[in-house]
Amino acid sequence: AAFSAALSQTPSISSISSEGREDLQGNRLETQIWITPDVQKTDVDFSEILNAIQEIAKDVNIFFDELEGVNSPSKDDDSLLHHGNLTSTSDDASRLEVVGEEVPDKNKTNGLYFRDGKCRIDYILVYRKSNPQTEKREVFERNIRAEGIQMEKESSLTNSDIIFVKLHAPWEVLGKYAELMNVRMPFRRKIYYLHRRYKFMNRIEKQISRFRGWLPRKPMKLDKETLPDLEENDCYxxxxxxxxxxxxIIHNKDTFFNNATRSRIVHHILQRVKYEEGKNKIGLNRLLSNGSYEAAFPLHEGSYRSKNSIRTHGAENHRHLLYECWASWGVWYKYQPLDLVRRYFGEKIGLYFAWLGWYTGMLFPAAFIGLFVFLYGVTTLNHCQVSKEVCQATDIIMCPICDKYCPFMRLSDSCVYAKVTHLFDNGATVFFAVFMAVWATVFLEFWKRRRAVIAYDWDLIDWEEEEEEIRPQFEAKYSKKERMNPISGKPEPYQAFADKCSRLIVSASGIFFMICVVIAAVFGIVIYRVVTVSTFAAFKWALIRNNSQVATTGTAVCINFCIIMLLNVLYEKVALFLTNLEQPRTESEWENSFTLKMFLFQFVNLNSSTFYIAFFLGRFTGHPGAYLRLINRWRLEECHPSGCLIDLCMQMGIIMVLKQTWNNFMELGYPLIQNWWTRRKLRQEYGTQRKTSFPQWEKDYNLQPMNAYGLFDEYLEMILQFGFTTIFVAAFPLAPLLALLNNIIEIRLDAYKFVTQWRRPLASRAKDIGIWYGILEGIGILSVITNAFVIAVTSDFIPRLVYAYKYGPCAGQGEAGQKCMVGYVNASLSVFLVSDFENRSEPASNGSEFSGSPLKYCRYRDYRDPPHSPVPYGYTLQFWHVLAARLAFIIVFEHLVFCIKHLISYLIPDLPKDLRDRMRREKYLIQEMMYEAELERLQKERKERKKNGKSYHNEWP
Structure with missing residues (x-):
């Protein structure tokens, strides 16, 4: 049979290379030496091929290390890991002999095979004998056997009521469904070499590497002797x-499909098997939801720990290898073995860790610049004219910040807060805001390139949405309405447009209502802040009384955090209900819809208070004698005399630290406690010796199941962190540093959780990070706008700039140094006549403790005329200059940054040039393969006709 029919179904053939990322860094081209996998069926002389390889090596003077493994046998999940040296394997005969004779005896006791030690367990179902859904299970299991799945049952060693159903898919079933599911498998090996035109560049690189020889030898790279070479990495x-x-390339049918692929095929079958009569009585998910089965999961490949060292004896299985090289804290500084993660957990989880690693790596420059901005504020603190004037202003008395109980205070009492504000609000803040906006764009653009390389390496180039299955719930709901699929030409369930619109309208109404709930919660926090500041001002403890505003902000942030966490539980249930109400067609549509709702809910929930503090706190309070009030009762909260930026920094710092700590505890601490408690009960009931004798399915059942929403919580946590890192970064330059430190821990926490604390998730495919990329782009755009407003409105950068150029000692000279800021504090404060206070806001103290006599005047932050002017307390000309400068800055900043972002997006191509050349090369190879396959077919026909004495066309070879 020719390859032309198979290849005609795929426009391109993807290849995977463990060194693909390094190949794409240099200008390397590839060639392909034709090696037919079945030697007995071809007339290829391998000695000639080896001679040709040697000639190529001599010609180009460079040969890849991969050449040593080109003719090595196929590597399956277990054979790679038996004999200590993970990169060296014996020939096919010896390896198959080991698999055929030694492994079955071991397999009978390791809990990964049936009782015969030959049939590998591909999937586990768990149910209780006491469960009344017996008939449904029997019908379901009978239909499973009808599909060709082999089955065994075992009682639990710890609870006789629990039954484990072991499922094994034989070769015939795997082949049938692999073809239906378009599972891509290796069929041709490839060899890489450098083209002669790059020989000169390679010599230059070699000289540079010699010059850098005194540096550590790539300390972050994993040892190649530890990681196995994967079969797919060297094949089309x-x-x-x-x-x-x-x-x-099939050396062993039992291991041709790796364990993750086998489990995925079995799960695909289970999702399509009926358990009762009727079109909607299908699928494992429904049986799990109605309690017929308690759990369903693929098995881990054994223990993640070993008595022997991995360096001397090698890894016992891929789980052990992942633990030692990925989930262990000792390798926190090393790169992740993404190819192995992808093989064990699937492309979807592999892409998450690839994105998380890329995001963490890109945080290094952002964290460094943010730390530089902070240190710049520290070094220039003693030279800051504004903080000096605040600290020396012992004669300036500020008006009370709340009604009755708040006293008058000296401006110098805000000295500490003024210095802290300068650490975050200094001359480098604007530069950092522009840098972070550009950084966000560069991060996303280079992630596109990185994702393209990963998609190429992991064989995801041709994986499209049309290959995705329809959700069983959608099939059951709309099975009576069908229409022809324009792509496949087959009938499929159809959702009417009117039905879809009505469901979307109801869902949108629910989203709007929940956002209103968030706004109501923020309104409650505002009332709390207004009421509490007066209470703290009258507190008996001097520490709290003197710092009433800071105490109010701190407690409000903590209460806000508790409300955020409580509302998150409610939002999850509402989002799940609304998403199911919409009846999405495919799993990706369901995930996108659920993701968008949860992100909107949690983003508004997490950032609403921050937006209030950044843009509304102290902006609409009125002035002494004419305060604006909430419901004509509560006086709105004012900013601290040193500004509102300190409140925003506290809000971001506390929320960021508390949320990341809580998330890390819930992700790892909670499963650790649950698993420890389970092991403790087993030790108490069965003794310490019984633990080691438990089969693998029993051990995995006692682990925690993966979140029902897959990687949603992992992505959401990082996306919200990305928002915190970019949206208000002008107010908190240390946010990227905190995010970086958290992510270094997060990668290993997630790895440890996946390898040791969770059951093995089902391997699933994904081409990219889905809707999260669009959300990241939206956050990047929003961050430009918010940072422009933070700099222009929240910080004092614009008022200081206007004063320096227009009203200060250097007015009209074009200078804006510290000497030009002399008198700024006095110019930014207005004068109020104490006798003009309203009765309900008149302070209890008359201020006699400052000068021995009642105060006549006090100061407040604003640009207003004095009380004896023609228009008392009217806005001054300086106010309008500052307002115009703020608006102009917002417009100029946004347009400038957006132009830079679009320019960067245009200049950085989505596909690296080398990758584009590789893909073109593969298209050329496809044509060559098609011609050679057709030629092979015609030659066989010619031999057969010649043997049978039949005539054939003389022009054919």
Whole structure:
């Protein structure tokens, strides 16, 4: 059979290379030496091929290390890990002999195989005998057997009521469904070499590497001797076809499909099996939801710990290897083994960790610049004219910040807060805001390139949405209405447009209502702040009384955090209900819809108070004698005499630290406690010796199941952190540093959780991070706007700039140094006549403790005329100059940054040039393969006709 029919179904053939990322860094081209996998069926002389390889090596003077493993046998999940040296394997015969003779005896006791030690367990179902859904399970299991799945049952060693159903898919079933699911498998090996035109550049690189020889030798890279070479990494792949099975590289049918692929195929079958009569009585998910089965999961590949060292004896299995090289805290500084993560957990989880690692790496420059801005504020603190004037202003008396109980205070009492404000609000803040806006764009653009390389390496280039299955719930709901699929030409369930619109309208109404709930919660926090500041001002403890505003902000942030966490539980249930109400067609549509709702809910929930503090706190309070009040009762809260930025910094710092700490505890601490408690009960009931004798399915069942929403919580946590890192970064330059430190821990926490604390999740495919990328782009755009407003409105950068150029000692000279800020504090404060206070806001103290006599005047932050002017307390000309400068800055800043962002997006291509060349090369190779496959077919026909004495066309070879 020719390859042309198979290849015609795929426009391109993707390849995967463990060194692909390094290949794409240099200008390397590839060539492909034709090696037919089945030697007995071809006339290829391998000695000639090896001679050709040697000639190529001599010609170009460079040969990749991968050449040493080109002719190595196929590597399966277990054979790579048996004999200590993970990169060296014996020949096919010896390896198959080991698999055929030694492994079954071991398999009978390791809990990964059936009782015969030959059939590997691909999936586990768990139920209780006492459960009344017996008939449904029997029908379901009978239909499973009808599909060809083999089955065994075992009682639990700890609870006789629990039954484990072991499922194994034989070769025939795997081949059938692999073809239906378009599973891509390796069929041709490849060899890389450098083109001669890059020989000169390679010599230059070699000289540079010698010059850097005194540096550590790539300390962050994992040892290649530790990681196994994966079969797919050196092969072209194509959709599996039983009719053309001889074209694929198959050394052992039992291990041709890796464990993750086998489990995915079995899960696909279970999702399509009926358990009762009726179109909507199908699928494992429904049986799990109605309690017929308690759990369903694929098995881990054994223990993640070993008595022997991995360096001397090698890894016992891929789980052990992942623990030692990825989930261990000792390798926190090393790169992640993404190819192995992808093989064990699937492309979807692999892409998450690839994105998380890329995001963490990109945080290094942002954290460094943010730390530089903070240190710049520290070094210039003693030279800051504004903080000096605040600290020396012992004769300036400020008006009370609340009604009755708040006393008059000296401006110098705000000295500490003025210095802290300068640490975050200094001359480098604007530069950092522009840098972070550009950084966000560069991060997203280079992630596109990185994702393209990963998609190429992991064989995801041709994986499109049309290959995705329809959700069983959608099929059951709309099975009576069908229409022809324009792509496949097959009938499929159809949702009417009117039905879809009505469901979307109801869902949008629910989203709007929940956002209103968030706003109501923020309104409650505002009332709390207004009421509490007066209470703290009258507190008996001097420490709280003298710092009433800071105490109010701190407690309000903590209460706000508690409300955020409580509302998150409610939002999750509402988002789940609304998403199911919409009836999305596919799993990706369901995930996108649920993700968008949860992000909107949690983003508004997390940032609403921050937006209030940044843009509304102290902006609409009125002035002494004419305060604006909430419901004509509560006086709105004012900013601290040193400004509102300190409140915003406290809000961001406390929320960021508390939320990340809580998330890390819930992700790892809670499962650790639950698993420890389970092990403790087992030790008390069965003794310490019984633990080691538990089979793998029993151990995995006692682990925690993965979150029902998959990676949603992991992504959401990082996306919200990204928002905190970019949206208000002008007010808190240390946010990228905190995010970086958290992410370094987060990667290993998540890895440890996936490897040791959770059941093995089902391996699933994904081409990218989905809707999260669009959300990241939206956050990047929003961050430009918010940072422009933070600099212009929240900070004092614009008022100081206007004073320096227009009203200060250097007015008209074009200078804006510290000497030009002399008198700024006095110019930014207005004068109020104490006798003009309203009765309900008149302070209890008359201020006689400052000068021995009642105060006549006090000061407040604003640009207003004095009380004896023609228009008392009217806005001054300086106020309008500052307002115009703020508006002009916002417009100029936004347009400038957006132009820079679009320019960067235009200049950085989505696909690296080398990757584009590789893809073109593969298209050329496809044509060559098609021609050679057709030639092979015609030659066989010619031999057959010649043997049978039949005539054939003389022009054919």
């Amino acid at each position: 792949t194509a959709p599996f076809s039983q009719q053309r099975i001889h074209h694929f």
